[in-house]
Amino acid sequence: xxxxxxxxxxxxxxxxxxxxxxxxxxxxxxxxxxxxxxxxxxxxxxxxxxxxxxxxxxxxxxxxxxxxxxxxxxxxxxxxxxxxxxxxxxxxxxxxxxxxxxxxxxxxxxxxxxxxxxxxxxxxxxxxxxxxxxxxxxxxxxxxxxxxxxxxxxxxxxxxxxxxxxxxxxxxxxxxxxxxxxxxxxxxxxxxxxxxxxxxxxxxxxxxxxxxxxxxxxxxxxxxxxxxxxxxxxxxxxxxxxxxxxxxxxxxxxxxxxxxxxxxxxxxxxxxxxxxxxxxxxxxxxxxxxxxxxxxxxxxxxxxxxxxxxxxxxxxxxxxxxxxxxxxxxxxxxxxxxxxxxxxxxxxxxxxxxxxxxxxxxxxxxxxxxxxxxxxxxxxxxxxxxxxxxxxxxxxxxxxxxxxxxxxxxxxxxxxxxxxxx
Amino acid sequence: xxxxxxxxxxxxxxxxxxxxxxxxxxxxxxxxxxxxxxxxxxxxxxxxxxxxxxxxxxxxxxxxxxxxxxxxxxxxxxxxxxxxxxxxxxxxxxxxxxxxxxxxxxxxxxxxxxxxxxxxxxxxxxxxxxxxxxxxxxxxxxxxxxxxxxxxxxxxxxxxxxxxxxxxxxxxxxxxxxxxxxxxxxxxxxxxxxxxxxxxxxxxxxxxxxxxxxxxxxxxxxxxxxxxxxxxxxxxxxxxxxxxxxxxxxxxxxxxxxxxxxxxxxxxxxxxxxxxxxxxxxxxxxxxxxxxxxxxxxxxxxxxxxxxxxxxxxxxxxxxxxxxxxxxxxxxxxxxxxxxxxxxxxxxxxxxxxxxxxxxxxxxxxxxxxxxxxxxxxxxxxxxxxxxxxxxxxxxxxxxxxxxxxxxxxxxxxxxxxxxxxxxxxxxxxxxxxxxxxxxxxxxxxxxxxxxxxxxxxxxxxxxxxxxxxxxxxxxxxxxxxxxxxxxxxxxxxxxxxxxxxxxxxxxxxxxx
Numbered sequence: 001x002x003x004x005x006x007x008x009x010x011x012x013x014x015x016x017x018x019x020x021x022x023x024x025x026x027x028x029x030x031x032x033x034x035x036x037x038x039x040x041x042x043x044x045x046x047x048x049x050x051x052x053x054x055x056x057x058x059x060x061x062x063x064x065x066x067x068x069x070x071x072x073x074x075x076x077x078x079x080x081x082x083x084x085x086x087x088x089x090x091x092x093x094x095x096x097x098x099x100x101x102x103x104x105x106x107x108x109x110x111x112x113x114x115x116x117x118x119x120x121x122x123x124x125x126x127x128x129x130x131x132x133x134x135x136x137x138x139x140x141x142x143x144x145x146x147x148x149x150x151x152x153x154x155x156x157x158x159x160x161x162x163x164x165x166x167x168x169x170x171x172x173x174x175x176x177x178x179x180x181x182x183x184x185x186x187x188x189x190x191x192x193x194x195x196x197x198x199x200x201x202x203x204x205x206x207x208x209x210x211x212x213x214x215x216x217x218x219x220x221x222x223x224x225x226x227x228x229x230x231x232x233x234x235x236x237x238x239x240x241x242x243x244x245x246x247x248x249x250x251x252x253x254x255x256x257x258x259x260x261x262x263x264x265x266x267x268x269x270x271x272x273x274x275x276x277x278x279x280x281x282x283x284x285x286x287x288x289x290x291x292x293x294x295x296x297x298x299x300x301x302x303x304x305x306x307x308x309x310x311x312x313x314x315x316x317x318x319x320x321x322x323x324x325x326x327x328x329x330x331x332x333x334x335x336x337x338x339x340x341x342x343x344x345x346x347x348x349x350x351x352x353x354x355x356x357x358x359x360x361x362x363x364x365x366x367x368x369x370x371x372x373x374x375x376x377x378x379x380x381x382x383x384x385x386x387x388x389x390x391x392x393x394x395x396x397x398x399x400x401x402x403x404x405x406x407x408x409x410x411x412x413x414x415x416x417x418x419x420x421x422x
Numbered sequence: 423x424x425x426x427x428x429x430x431x432x433x434x435x436x437x438x439x440x441x442x443x444x445x446x447x448x449x450x451x452x453x454x455x456x457x458x459x460x461x462x463x464x465x466x467x468x469x470x471x472x473x474x475x476x477x478x479x480x481x482x483x484x485x486x487x488x489x490x491x492x493x494x495x496x497x498x499x500x501x502x503x504x505x506x507x508x509x510x511x512x513x514x515x516x517x518x519x520x521x522x523x524x525x526x527x528x529x530x531x532x533x534x535x536x537x538x539x540x541x542x543x544x545x546x547x548x549x550x551x552x553x554x555x556x557x558x559x560x561x562x563x564x565x566x567x568x569x570x571x572x573x574x575x576x577x578x579x580x581x582x583x584x585x586x587x588x589x590x591x592x593x594x595x596x597x598x599x600x601x602x603x604x605x606x607x608x609x610x611x612x613x614x615x616x617x618x619x620x621x622x623x624x625x626x627x628x629x630x631x632x633x634x635x636x637x638x639x640x641x642x643x644x645x646x647x648x649x650x651x652x653x654x655x656x657x658x659x660x661x662x663x664x665x666x667x668x669x670x671x672x673x674x675x676x677x678x679x680x681x682x683x684x685x686x687x688x689x690x691x692x693x694x695x696x697x698x699x700x701x702x703x704x705x706x707x708x709x710x711x712x713x714x715x716x717x718x719x720x721x722x723x724x725x726x727x728x729x730x731x732x733x734x735x736x737x738x739x740x741x742x743x744x745x746x747x748x749x750x751x752x753x754x755x756x757x758x759x760x761x762x763x764x765x766x767x768x769x770x771x772x773x774x775x776x777x778x779x780x781x782x783x784x785x786x787x788x789x790x791x792x793x794x795x796x797x798x799x800x801x802x803x804x805x806x807x808x809x810x811x812x813x814x815x816x817x818x819x820x821x822x823x824x825x826x827x828x829x830x831x832x833x834x835x836x837x838x839x840x841x842x843x844x845x846x847x848x849x850x851x852x853x854x855x856x857x858x859x860x861x862x863x864x865x866x867x868x869x870x871x872x873x874x875x876x877x878x879x880x881x882x883x884x885x886x887x888x889x890x891x892x893x894x895x896x897x898x899x900x901x902x903x904x905x906x907x908x909x910x911x912x913x914x915x916x917x918x919x920x921x922x923x924x925x926x927x928x929x930x931x932x933x934x935x
Contacts, residue, residue, distance in 0.1 A: 097619050099529045100628070102473045122470070127477035127529065131462045131898075137471055138462040206474065207528045228531065339435070 008060025008331070010382065013373040015058045018386060022053045025390050030397040037418075041405035045397065048072070053389050062322030062385060063296075067167060069389065070157060073396035074164020078220040079416075080402030081105075085222055087417050093225040102127045105135035105222070108144050108160070112195060112268035113202045113210055126208050134398060143394060150387045152273025154320035156259050156266050156299075158388030159395045162217045162246075166258045167321075169250035170298050178252040180300065188260050188300050188317050191267035198264045210264055216241035256298040260317065270316045277338050278384045280320055282312035286332035293324035293333045320384060335380040460858065466898070467855030479537035479628060480524035484720040485928050486651075487908060488515045490543055492695040493653070493688045496702040499667055500677035507655055507665070507676070509546020512557040513688035515653045516625070517541035520720040523633055523641055535617075535630035536638055538562055540596070540651065545622045551598030554622035559597045559656040559663055562629070563590035565648040565717060566640040571608040572714075579662025580654055581705075582685045583712040588648040592637040594629050597656045597663065603629045607637055648717030651691035681705065685713050692716075693930055727925045736918035743917075761792055773800045791832040795844035798824030802848045818852055822859070829866075839873045842866040843886075850893045860897035864890045868906055875913075884916040888923045 010018070026046035034042035049069065056065035085092045094104060106128035117125040129136040147155045156163050180187065194210075201209035212224070213234055219242035224231050245258040259266050282293065282302070289310065294302040301318040312332075314324075324333040357368035376382055402418075410416045465471075475481045493514035494500070501507045521537040540560050549556030561575075563584060570589030574580050584590055594616070595604040602615035612635060619628040631638050641647055655665025655676060664686050671677025676686075683705040692698040705713040747769055754766035764779030777800045783793035802821030808814040825848060828841035849863030867890035874882035887910035894903035910920055911929045925931055 096530060096617065097621075100478050100619050101621065102477060117474075118469075118471070121474070122472070123474040124471050125474050125528070127473055130471055130473065131466065136462075138465045141465060141469075142461045205528075206476070206526075212529065224529070230531075 008326075009058045010060070010376045011369065011372050013369055014376040014382065015054060017373065017377060018057050018382060019050070019054045022386065022389065023050055026050050026393060026397075029390070029393045030401060033398060034401050038401050038405045041408060042397075042401045044404050045076075045400045049389075049393055049397075049400075053386075056385060056389075057382070061326055062381075063326035066157065066322055066385070066388075067171060069392060071164040071168035073392055073400065074161055074168070076400035076403040077161040077164075077396050079406065080399040081221055083406055083417055084402065087419055091225075092222050094222050095225045099127045102129060104128050106137045106140050107135070107221075108140055108155070109162075109215065109263070109265040110208055110211060111141065111144055112264055112272075113198050113208045116199055116203050117206050120203070121206065125202065125206050126211065143391065147391045148269070148272050149275055151278065151320060151384060151391065152276025153266070153269040153316070153318065154273070154276065154278065154384065154388050155269055155391070156263075157319035157321035159391040160259075160265075161396050161399070162220075163256070163259050165217075165220070165246040166250040166256045167298065169247050170254050170256050172251045173254070176252070176254040178249075180253050180255055187257075188315070190261040191259075191263055191270075191317070194262055195264035195267040213237060214241065216245050216258060216262070218242075254298070255300060256319075259319070260299040266317075266319075274316065278320060278335055278380055279338050280314045280318050280322075280324065280333065281336050282307070282314060282324070282328075283332045283334070284310055284312055286330050287312055288330055288332070290329065292327045292329065296323040296327040298323060320388065322385070325381070335384050337380050463855045463858050467853070474528060476524060476526060476528040477530075479527070479535070479539075479630065480521040483520045483522045483722065485520075486518045486649075486691055486718050486720075487911075487930055488517065488651075488689065488691050489695050489698075490514060490516060492698055493543070494678070495667070495685060495688055496699040497695070498678040498680060499684075499688060500671045502655070502665065502671050502673055502676050504673045505548045507548075507557045509544055509548055509557060511543030512546040512548075512555065513653050513655060514543035515540065515560075515651060515689040515691060516543045518562075518649065518651045518691050518718075520647070520649065523638075525633070525642075532617075532630075532632060532634075534633040536633060536641060537628055537630050538594070538649075539626050539628045541624065541626040542653070543625070545625045547598070547622075549598075552601060553598040553618070553620035553627065555598040555620070555627070557598075557656055559595065559654045559665075560627070561593060561595055561650075561652045561654065563593040563650040563652070564637075565590050566592065566637050567645055567647070568637060568640055569608075574662070575606045575608075576662030576664075579660075579664040580652055580686050581683060581712055582652070582687060582702075583714045584650055585648075585714060585716050588717050590650065592631070592635070594631065595663070596627055596629055599656065599658070605631060607635065644722075646719050646721035648719055649691070650715050650717050652687050652715070653689040654686055655688060681707050683707055683710070683712060690715060691718055727931065729922065729926055732918060732922045732925060736922045739918045761790075764793070764796060768796055768800070773803060776800060789827070789831045791828045791837040792840050794824050794828035794831065795841040798822065798828060799844045799848055802852065805852075815856065818848075818857060821848060822857075835873050835876070839870050842870045842873075846870060846886075846889070846893070850889065850896070854896050858897075860893045861899055861902070864893035864897060864899070864902060864906065866890075867893060868909075871909070880913045880915040881917055884910045884913045884920045887913070888920040892923065 009015070026049055030046040030049070031039065031042045052065050052069045056062060056069075059065070082092045089098060098104060104127045106126065110126045110128070114124055114126060117123070124130075124137060126137075131138045133139065144155075147159055151158060157167070198210040198214070214237065216238060218238040223235060223238055226232050226235050245262050249257040287307070289308055291304060291307060294304040294307055298321060299317050299319055301315040302324060303313050303315065306313045320335070325335065354368040354371050357364040357371070406416050406418060409418055491514065493511070507513070518541070519539040521539070523534075523536045525534050527533045527535065540562070542555065542558060545555045547554050547556050561580065565588040568591045570591035572584045572586050572589045574582060575593050575595070589608065591608045593606050593608070595606070596618060598620070600615075601618065603618045604613065605616045606613045616632060617630045621628070633639060633642065656663060657665040657674070660666055665676060667676040667679040667684055667686050669677065669679055685702050685705070687702060690698055690701065692701060701715050702713050705711060751766040751769035754762050755770060757763040757766065760779040760782045764776045764783070767776035767779065777797060780793040780797045780800070783790050784797065787793075798821045801824060802818045805814040805817030805821065808817055822845070825841070825845040829845055832838040832841040843866070846863040846866030849857075849859035849866065852859060854860045867886045871883040871886035871890065874886060887906045891903045891906035891910065894900075894906060907924060907927060907929050910916065911924050911931065916924070921931055
């Protein structure tokens, strides 16, 4: 840990308060909702996530610990999800019966693709359970609403159970083998084109075309049974897209290619997330135009030309991942509240008072520490990281528990499935 | 505005927004987990999401109910010996649904089909069949209006004939041992396997007829179709896979047949057991003619019922009933018994005075269930007039607390009926998105209906069962709603409003009502 990183961490009282609150959240969202038989696994997952959160807040190294958390969520999500399908229906493939019974798990990517057909016909054009299930439409819509109102497009770096794949792969190698240069940065706009195409195709066919044909993450969730040429073609497309967009290209470019340029939900969230109170900004006064932030940004949301011209701008495609915040040597890149003009220094208003108090006796130092903790707790960084972490736990907690429980079951019995296939 | 004042104002807004954010960060997620179902209800009341029926085979055109427990043919058939056919309800047809032809099914192959669904009383599966029902062999003969046959697809299999006015032209054979159904045409040119979906938890099997043959193409113009739905016993060794019936039951044949022409049919879609017995007994031994079955007609609406006229009748009847209730209440409003006068004042809408009477009773006897029930209703109604939503919720919750106490304290039929009717009425009236009481109201209405039926008041029982069905519908529990509506439809005397509610949903109304 470098000295700079250490300095960026919150004070001990702040980390303690946040840690206690996160421990309560971890208990509520992971341990309490777990079945009795899964409790040991739930405690392990809750402890692991809590440790990551405390490290994140104590060191201020958002980039590292968020990524470990995010990648963990993605990696722990899919084994549990797929094993759950095998246990429930005997296969991960989606057959006619599951579609007929409207039991297809609903994911957030369907939300933007369903809005126009819903407005036109008043129906959901996806065969999902509506309620009473973790992967039901209403559950996912409720989580999405909460996430949008709070972290906005931060969903893509804190809560999405797919994003961890390309996020992890984008940091797999130390150096980019394929440099994405300025003109190609328009790639970030390609996501909007995919969104527009998916919405229009969805309206034309009144089904979720992206889910049926283009979603790379079908490879790690479920896809239609291969019963004929068209389903075989879809199967090939899913696998090719997954390996190219979520594995190979992120590893070569060190950018989150899938999330940046191919995910319709990400593009949608760039717009919907404007209601979020948090933004990432670069203070032009402090910025030394070193360009580290732009190079670190995995979604190419920092305009290098504007940065060089002394007018740094962070675009709406920013996923609040904190890479730039962590990498900036001058702490010019930071989270800020949208109602603040510019992104001036966090807190600091009471720095003078704290300093004066700190020079006094023990009571003064105590009050100064309390003031610092209050300032830190109400800072956009603390609130965003806590909210993002909480939403990520809500989304992935039970799946992570399921995976750990299955690993424990595998070690004990030799079978990854809990209870076996039907 | 002075700059310092403006700055102060901005800081105040900033602090307020920060506080909101802090609250949302910690309280909203906890609230989300703690009241997940409440959130779902709120979202449901706003969005009213329904999955596009193109994923499930299309929209229902007509639904037919068959009486439960009439699975003994004309009334005399006895199950074969042994375990295989012994499951109660395994040969009992309960429901048959005809869907609109689906021309653009989503995520389905083929994309164009006509779905039919058969529900049995039970999927008892002694033989462990792949589709979850082993004993039944279901045959659906359909007349789409073209030339057809009045004989069964396999000669001498079911031992029935069909109405010569409506000869079948296409039929489907379904059993639990084949993962597809067998489609045949009357002219014998076509015999092919078609998709079948069995859903044991619904005790229902769905079959999808292709729309690429002339027989089914005919239905695309929206014409009415006629259906004969037959349940036979499945016998892999017998002619047409139909279990024979003889005079005496054995391990390989059912018993109770009075003739060699007795139909090998355990249940047939007919509005009543009597009608079924009549059709299945219509064989002519001397003339060697099989029993002739009559079809049900699948067309839009509820044939034979004029909903507009029924609606007008319900309106007139409602006005007259209300007048009679008020007149009766007026007589009792000054009764010395505060329960009687309180109830009368409640009916007259004088809730303040009624509340005073019930308060008198509760002062004397704190646990009086009738007084508690009406006091609960009055308190809940106060919520409806409250100016603040928080007050409204508080009044309703306090009202429910009294209503729950009333139900718990009720002992006699009168007390139970009063307490449950009050709680049900309040539960059905308050917004489902906020209170989520509709399902409980459905249960209360059903219990109150049972008491009315015991008392011989079939009309009240019918009204309450319909109210129960409507409450379950609001709660999204279609199975329970159907059960309540069917219970009402089975009653002998129904109000016009109840008949209207049933008829508009397509439930059968027996003749003479």
